[in-house]
Amino acid sequence: MISLFEIIMLLYIREARRMAEKMKNIYYTPSNPGSYGGKERFQRAIAEETVSRLGDVQVNEWLAEQDAYTLHKPVRKQFSRNIVFSTHPRSQFQADLCDMQALADENDGNRYMLTVIDVFSKIAFVRVLKNKSGAEVTRAFDSILKEGGAPKKVQTDGGVFGIKISMVKQVALAAVVVVMGCVGIIALILTLVQHHLVDLPHRMQYGMVFDAGSTHTSLYMYRWPGNKENNTGVVSQMLVCDVDGDGISSYAQDPPAAGLSLRKCLESALAAVPANQRRETPVYLGATAGMRLLQLQNPTQSDQVLEQVTKVIQGYPFDFRGARILSGMEEGAYGWITINYLQESFIKHTFEGEWVSPKGRKIWGALDMGGSSTQIAFTPGQPVQDPASALGPKLYGYQYEVYTHSYLCYGKEQAMRQLLVHLLKMSRSTRPVKHPCYHLGYNLTLTLGDLYDSPCVARPVTFDPASEVTFTGTSEPLRCLNQIKNIMNLTACSLAPACGFNGVYQPPVSGNFFAFSTYYYTFDFLGLAPQSSLSQATTTIDTFCKRTWDSLKTEYSEKDKYLRDYCASANYIMTVLLDGYKFNQTWGNIYFQRQVADTDISWTLGYMLNLTNLIPSERPLVMTGVQHGQWAAEVFFIAFAVFLSLMVLAILLLWNPRGNTTIDAITL
Ligand SMILES: Nc1ncnc2c1ncn2[C@@H]1O[C@H](COP(=O)(O)OP(=O)(O)O)[C@@H](O)[C@H]1O
Numbered sequence: 072m073i074s075l076f077e078i079i080m081l082l083y084i085r086e087a088r089r090m091a092e093k094m095k096n097i098y099y100t101p102s103n104p105g106s107y108g109g110k111e112r113f114q115r116a117i118a119e120e121t122v123s124r125l126g127d128v129q130v131n132e133w134l135a136e137q138d139a140y141t142l143h144k145p146v147r148k149q150f151s152r153n154i155v156f157s158t159h160p161r162s163q164f165q166a167d168l169c170d171m172q173a174l175a176d177e178n179d180g181n182r183y184m185l186t187v188i189d190v191f192s193k194i195a196f197v198r199v200l201k202n203k204s205g206a207e208v209t210r211a212f213d214s215i216l217k218e219g220g221a222p223k224k225v226q227t228d229g230g231v232f233g234i235k236i237s238m239v240k241q242v243a244l245a246a247v248v249v250v251m252g253c254v255g256i257i258a259l260i261l262t263l264v265q266h267h268l269v270d271l272p273h274r275m276q277y278g279m280v281f282d283a284g285s286t287h288t289s290l291y292m293y294r295w296p297g298n299k300e301n302n303t304g305v306v307s308q309m310l311v312c313d314v315d316g317d318g319i320s321s322y323a324q325d326p327p328a329a330g331l332s333l334r335k336c337l338e339s340a341l342a343a344v345p346a347n348q349r350r351e352t353p354v355y356l357g358a359t360a361g362m363r364l365l366q367l368q369n370p371t372q373s374d375q376v377l378e379q380v381t382k383v384i385q386g387y388p389f390d391f392r393g394a395r396i397l398s399g400m401e402e403g404a405y406g407w408i409t410i411n412y413l414q415e416s417f418i419k420h421t422f423e424g425e426w427v428s429p430k431g432r433k434i435w436g437a438l439d440m441g442g443s444s445t446q447i448a449f450t451p452g453q454p455v456q457d458p459a460s461a462l463g464p465k466l467y468g469y470q471y472e473v474y475t476h477s478y479l480c481y482g483k484e485q486a487m488r489q490l491l492v493h494l495l496k497m498s499r500s501t502r503p504v505k506h507p508c509y510h511l512g513y514n515l516t517l518t519l520g521d522l523y524d525s526p527c528v529a530r531p532v533t534f535d536p537a538s539e540v541t542f543t544g545t546s547e548p549l550r551c552l553n554q555i556k557n558i559m560n561l562t563a564c565s566l567a568p569a570c571g572f573n574g575v576y577q578p579p580v581s582g583n584f585f586a587f588s589t590y591y592y593t594f595d596f597l598g599l600a601p602q603s604s605l606s607q608a609t610t611t612i613d614t615f616c617k618r619t620w621d622s623l624k625t626e627y628s629e630k631d632k633y634l635r636d637y638c639a640s641a642n643y644i645m646t647v648l649l650d651g652y653k654f655n656q657t658w659g660n661i662y663f664q665r666q667v668a669d670t671d672i673s674w675t676l677g678y679m680l681n682l683t684n685l686i687p688s689e690r691p692l693v694m695t696g697v698q699h700g701q702w703a704a705e706v707f708f709i710a711f712a713v714f715l716s717l718m719v720l721a722i723l724l725l726w727n728p729r730g731n732t733t734i735d736a737i738t739l
């Protein structure tokens with residue numbers, strides 16, 4: 072007979088079993104939210120499924136018996152860990168030993184597990200160990216390395232250490248490095264010995280520029296060795312041909328005659344350039360202030376003149392690159408380039424084959440006086456304030472700032488014309504008109520039509536072009552100088568110190584200057600070139616101006632067409648240089664010169680150098696040459712050295728022979 076107590080106990084046991092079954096179901100069913108997790112989640116799941124809440128003690132007891140709970144229970148410890156960066160497989164392995172001693176009897180006496188994981192690929196390796204002696208761990212580790220390859224580093228509880236690379240790899244690397252060193256040294260020796268500057272076979276090259284000035288036209292012919300064309304100072308003047316007659320602007324009424332006037336010089340150019348090089352010889356025609364004035368007066372006529380000269384030059388077998396009128400700024404700037412190119416101020420090519428910037432960059436200024444305009448160009452000591460007169464050429468890798476201005480109507484001929492008109496105006500009705508710059512005994516008669524035939528002078532509203540006026544010389548230098556000052560506005564600059572004349576902006580002159588064209592002709596005639604003191608210049612000019620025309624005629628040929636004007640032009644030059652440009656303190660910096668290095672100082676050379684790209688904006692390259700055999704050997708050894716470098720890299724990164732890696736001992 073079963074007692075009530077027994078019945079109750081039976082029911083309780085049944086319920087306890089059912090509950091245990093239910094808990095097992097919940098905990099070991101992965102889809103159940105309460106499975107394989109913590110106590111709270113498990114408790115919640117039981118409550119939902121059985122509608123009864125089990126106490127903490129009961130749940131803890133049950134969970135404590137479950138291996139799945141006790142072994143996998145997450146252990147969270149807050150401690151700082153080192154960040155490990157791994158860039159490729161086998162860059163670092165992490166290894167540890169698991170203590171399995173408690174289960175040794177059920178695992179054939181294996182008491183430990185060596186676990187190794189590749190940090191980059193997460194591939195893991197496991198080996199069982201009977202004990203954790205050095206030999207046993209090393210055996211297990213060796214076996215893992217055979218399977219997974221040798222890592223660069225191994226991280227254990229004992230720290231990070233490198234795996235000793237195999238002897239084979241060591242020897243291979245050492246051999247490659249030694250060979251690479253030898254190859255590099257051989258390549259270096261080959262490169263350094265027996266190299267010499269290349270003087271490539273070359274032939275002369277030619278270039279020509281017509282300077283179509285206001286008073287005359289000249290053809291300048293230049294030549295240079297073709298292999299040195301970018302060197303400074305190598306272009307030299309071959310010959311100059313003076314065109315017969317006046318400047319091309321004087322052919323305004325008969326443009327075809329302007330073209331024909333050039334024939335003589337084109338023929339001499341034909342004779343000077345070898346027949347097989349004519350087609351590649353560039354020819355330019357640049358017209359200056361005479362044509363600038365004609366263009367102002369009558370653009371159709373100036374176009375016709377340019378057309379006709381173009382037609383004639385095109386009839387010759389040269390590489391004609393056009394006829395055009397240069398602006399005043401261009402004329403000034405090209406004169407500046409010519410001077411500094413000939414002086415080798417931009418850059419020098421040394422005998423050792425190097426390019427050097429001359430010390431201190433002594434850049435020269437250019438003073439050009441033609442018949443119809445006068446130009447000044449220089450690199451000032453201060454920034455150019457007026458962009459209209461600033462140029463920034465980049466030559467041989469260096470940026471220059473050049474101030475340049477061209478005074479139209481202030482070339483010698485037009486200035487003399489202005490003086491005549493001024494004297495005529497001042498004379499009122501006195502005839503003949505006294506000319507203080509002309510020599511006593513000299514008379515000049517000309518028609519009013521000729522006198523006023525220029526945009527540089529103001530014509531009276533009405534005048535008879537055919538009526539004549541006579542100017543008679545008085546040899547009065549002081550009056551001459553004063554009257555000349557009247558054709559320029561010298562007071563317009565009194566308020567602004569950075570000023571030339573006529574109110575034109577000009578920074579203070581700085582550096583040395585070459586004064587050429589009329590500056591040179593006049594001062595050379597007076598014996599003042601290339602340099603003279605200021606007092607010597609004024610005395611000489613004064614003495615010369617006081618002379619009579621008769622005494623001059625006797626000493627100099629009367630046929631010298633410039634003789635009449637030397638006194639006036641000398642005084643005009645003094646006024647421009649001292650009162651205009653303000654060379655009072657720096658007079659000694661001016662060199663009155665026609666040529667540098669046997670080449671005329673003229674805008675033409677700078678123009679040709681620029682248009683034929685003979686002045687590079689960047690510093691030229693120096694060419695070094697080696698003999699072909701040596702060059703081939705250099706290429707071979709350099710290529711071999713590169714190949715070996717790649718091999719070393721490959722060995723280090725990729726070559727990872729399994730089985731060749733050895734480990735002496737590891738402590739974990
Ligand atoms: N032998 C000389 N003696 C004096 N002056 C000369 C001599 N040869 C040329 N000239 C002067 O040189 C100047 C040359 O100017 P030019 O180049 O024709 O004019 P521009 O450059 O204004 O267009 C003229 O004023 C001319 O009188």
Ligand SMILES: [Mg+2]
Binds near residue numbers: 284359440441442588
């Ligand atoms: Mg000129």
